[in-house]
Amino acid sequence: MLYFLQQLINGLTLGAMYGLIAIGYSMVYGIIGMINFAHGEIYMIGAFLSIICFTLLGILGITWVPLALLIVLLVAMACTSAYGWTVERLAYRPLRGSFRLAPLISAIGMSIFLQNYVQLLQGANVKPLPPVIIGGFVFGAGGGFTVTVSYVQIIILLLTVALMVAFSYLIGHTPLGRAQRACQQDLTMAGLCGVNVDRTISLTFVMGAALAAVAGIMATLYYGVIDFFIGFLAGVKAFTAAVLGGIGSIPGAMLGGLLLGMVEAFWSGYFSIEYKDVAAFSILILVLIFLPSGLLGRPEVEKV
Amino acid sequence: MAGRVLGATTAATTGIDWPAALKECLAAALVALVLFLPLVGMRTVRVEGGAGLDFRFGWVAIGVAAVFAGRFLLVALRTVRPGTVGAVTAPIARIPALFGPYTQFLVIGGVVFAFVLPFLPFANRYVVDIATTVLIYVMLGWGLNIVVGLAGLLDLGYVAFYAVGAYSYALLAINFDLSFWECLPLAGAFAAFMGVVLGFPVLRLRGDYLAIVTLGFGEIIRIILLNWYDVTNGPNGLSAIPRPSFFGLEFTRSPDEGEAAFHEFFGLSYSSLHRVQFLYFLILILALVTNAFVLRIRKLPISRAWEALREDEIACRALGINPTNTKLTAFALGAMFGGFAGSFFATRQGFISPESFTFIESALVLAIVVLGGMGSQVGVVLAALVLVLLPEFGREFAQFRMLLFGAAMVMIMIWRPRGLLAHREPTIHLHPVAAAPP
Numbered sequence: 125m126l127y128f129l130q131q132l133i134n135g136l137t138l139g140a141m142y143g144l145i146a147i148g149y150s151m152v153y154g155i156i157g158m159i160n161f162a163h164g165e166i167y168m169i170g171a172f173l174s175i176i177c178f179t180l181l182g183i184l185g186i187t188w189v190p191l192a193l194l195i196v197l198l199v200a201m202a203c204t205s206a207y208g209w210t211v212e213r214l215a216y217r218p219l220r221g222s223f224r225l226a227p228l229i230s231a232i233g234m235s236i237f238l239q240n241y242v243q244l245l246q247g248a249n250v251k252p253l254p255p256v257i258i259g260g261f262v263f264g265a266g267g268g269f270t271v272t273v274s275y276v277q278i279i280i281l282l283l284t285v286a287l288m289v290a291f292s293y294l295i296g297h298t299p300l301g302r303a304q305r306a307c308q309q310d311l312t313m314a315g316l317c318g319v320n321v322d323r324t325i326s327l328t329f330v331m332g333a334a335l336a337a338v339a340g341i342m343a344t345l346y347y348g349v350i351d352f353f354i355g356f357l358a359g360v361k362a363f364t365a366a367v368l369g370g371i372g373s374i375p376g377a378m379l380g381g382l383l384l385g386m387v388e389a390f391w392s393g394y395f396s397i398e399y400k401d402v403a404a405f406s407i408l409i410l411v412l413i414f415l416p417s418g419l420l421g422r423p424e425v426e427k428v
Numbered sequence: 429m430a431g432r433v434l435g436a437t438t439a440a441t442t443g444i445d446w447p448a449a450l451k452e453c454l455a456a457a458l459v460a461l462v463l464f465l466p467l468v469g470m471r472t473v474r475v476e477g478g479a480g481l482d483f484r485f486g487w488v489a490i491g492v493a494a495v496f497a498g499r500f501l502l503v504a505l506r507t508v509r510p511g512t513v514g515a516v517t518a519p520i521a522r523i524p525a526l527f528g529p530y531t532q533f534l535v536i537g538g539v540v541f542a543f544v545l546p547f548l549p550f551a552n553r554y555v556v557d558i559a560t561t562v563l564i565y566v567m568l569g570w571g572l573n574i575v576v577g578l579a580g581l582l583d584l585g586y587v588a589f590y591a592v593g594a595y596s597y598a599l600l601a602i603n604f605d606l607s608f609w610e611c612l613p614l615a616g617a618f619a620a621f622m623g624v625v626l627g628f629p630v631l632r633l634r635g636d637y638l639a640i641v642t643l644g645f646g647e648i649i650r651i652i653l654l655n656w657y658d659v660t661n662g663p664n665g666l667s668a669i670p671r672p673s674f675f676g677l678e679f680t681r682s683p684d685e686g687e688a689a690f691h692e693f694f695g696l697s698y699s700s701l702h703r704v705q706f707l708y709f710l711i712l713i714l715a716l717v718t719n720a721f722v723l724r725i726r727k728l729p730i731s732r733a734w735e736a737l738r739e740d741e742i743a744c745r746a747l748g749i750n751p752t753n754t755k756l757t758a759f760a761l762g763a764m765f766g767g768f769a770g771s772f773f774a775t776r777q778g779f780i781s782p783e784s785f786t787f788i789e790s791a792l793v794l795a796i797v798v799l800g801g802m803g804s805q806v807g808v809v810l811a812a813l814v815l816v817l818l819p820e821f822g823r824e825f826a827q828f829r830m831l832l833f834g835a836a837m838v839m840i841m842i843w844r845p846r847g848l849l850a851h852r853e854p855t856i857h858l859h860p861v862a863a864a865p866p
Binding site for chain 1: 463467580582629630637639641643652654798827830835837
């Protein structure tokens with residue numbers, strides 16, 4: 125039972141990160157119907173920015189953890205958003221109205237580019253971050269097995285909940301959110317009604333990138349090591365999460381992320397850790413075959 | 429056309445709007461500063477007792493200045509001569525038309541050159557080796573071209589079939605002592621079977637979903653190869669894979685008792701170059717067979733159905749074409765050629781491990797198809813030549829290779845989305861001459 129609880133907590137932590145990345149996929153897919161293949165690299169850039177920022181703060185002597193965390197959050201979110209915006213502006217916007225697969229191929233090119241860009245600039249070796257937040261709660265002491273909830277895990281879960289609340293407000297109750305929902309329903313009609321479509325799409329990429337940056341910071345804090353290749357696998361898994369929850373639906377993306385994180389944690393905990401990626405990919409294939417619109421998505425109607 | 433000329437004259441007379449241009453350039457430079465300052469300007473390094481930073485603000489300054497200048501150039505070009513920005517690639521667009529009448533001769537010349545290449549004076553072992561690598565990618569490109577170019581299905585896991593071919597050859601040859609020529613069809617059949625197994629459930633999906641699923645499939649195959657120790661020997665890979673023989677004649681200095689080696693049979697002195705040359709001709713013939721197959725099948729109804737499906741699936745369904753079966757044949761055939769190329773790869777290397785079958789390899793083959801022009805056979809050859817040969821020119825270049833691939837894929841999609849050499853004419857005209865557009 126305690127072992128189960130431990131896997132549940134690990135799974136939720138992992139799932140929170142997947143969910144935050146998945147929201148970026150889901151929003152972009154909802155509005156312009158493309159898979160932003162480079163989104164995983166945006167998350168990777170967020171992780172690198174956070175490690176650079178933590179190191180810089182260490183050099184500058186700012187070591188009070190809450191302040192450092194806040195600064196890193198703001199800087200990494202802002203800078204990663206700039207990357208998200210630039211990617212959309214350079215690689216996707218000129219392709220609107222091109223043939224069906226063009227944006228996807230362009231996104232794959234962008235993903236390869238960003239991966240090698242970071243590798244060339246920051247080096248190919250693994251980047252470690254000395255633990256910033258140490259310690260945690262331990263339950264079930266006295267028995268054989270104990271459950272550990274580290275402070276990092278608590279921060280990740282709290283931060284995710286806070287972001288989700290803020291985000292739901294943004295989508296549901298602001299002019300920007302209304303414009304996004306309008307674009308999701310019908311891009312052309314929204315444009316005719318006076319919504320600035322280009323700006324809305326840009327801001328969607330910015331928001332997705334900011335959330336991916338938070339996931340990047342969490343990964344840096346949680347694992348303590350990153351490299352330039354983490355974006356690929358995280359990206360594919362987050363996409364799986366988005367599909368599982370129903371692509372285009374934001375609560376669905378979060379739900380899918382949590383489910384996928386738990387599946388992965390339980391799979392590694394009870395079966396084999398080597399095949400945990402196979403489990404994630406198999407879920408993707410099974411969901412696409414048997415439940416193409418996901419758990420919370422609306423079925424897609426193909427029109428001539 | 430008239431509108432563009434009119435626009436040009438009016439814009440040229442007004443000249444550059446300096447404040448607006450400056451504002452635009454400054455905005456671009458500011459974004460560049462935000463992008464470059466942390467990632468370019470600071471590099472994390474390991475120092476005594478933890479992590480440190482290596483500052484490179486000079487690079488940031490150069491980068492920002494370059495963005496500023498580039499943006500200004502763009503604005504100036506746009507104002508002075510509207511239309512030039514988009515027309516930069518126009519000369520490239522004319523290349524196919526330029527060579528159009530001579531394509532036949534060029535292709536025949538190319539094939540003849542490929543056949544005599546190993547006997548030319550400069551063709552040492554290194555040159556033949558590189559040429560063999562180029563041909564492997566040409567063959568993979570042609571195989572993937574069936575799936576991506578003709579049928580319009582984006583396959584990001586093509587390397588999985590390459591891996592299946594390589595491992596089936598290696599396992600069959602090692603465990604059952606079958607020869608290369610016995611294994612080749614089996615490896616192709618296994619790969620095609622995997623294509624059908626994967627394709628059957630997922631080919632109903634929309635194009636971009638299919639891309640991600642194939643990518644996932646490629647990774648699944650790689651992870652299985654990595655962890656199934658009993659069969660694949662895990663990350664250590666399979667070694668001592670039998671090399672091919674020339675109709676039973678081995679390429680060894682001292683053959684087994686009672687058997688003749690290649691050089692003895694033909695009365696030549698032994699040279700290790702013989703095997704390299706033989707492998708070169710082997711892949712050349714395999715590639716040409718692939719090409720002949722594709723060129724022939726393009727004239728059959730099945731290929732017409734692929735191309736029609738690529739253009740409009742709903743219309744095809746209305747015309748009674750079964751989309752799943754049609755796509756499945758394309759998928760299986762593409763996989764089969766991937767399997768052939770894979771078994772050649774295994775016999776050439778003599779050693780295979782999951783390292784050789786990563787996503788990057790899939791991306792490379794896809795880049796060859798995309799850059800060459802989806803559906804163009806000659807384009808694939810040129811793209812494979814460029815992508816394989818360029819890194820050979822220097823270590824510095826090899827470092828930037830993937831970076832440039834990525835950038836090139838984006839730029840090709842923006843400027844010439846059908847690929848550099850693609851020219852898509854309808855393969856059949858209703859009224860052959862009269863209906864051709866002027």
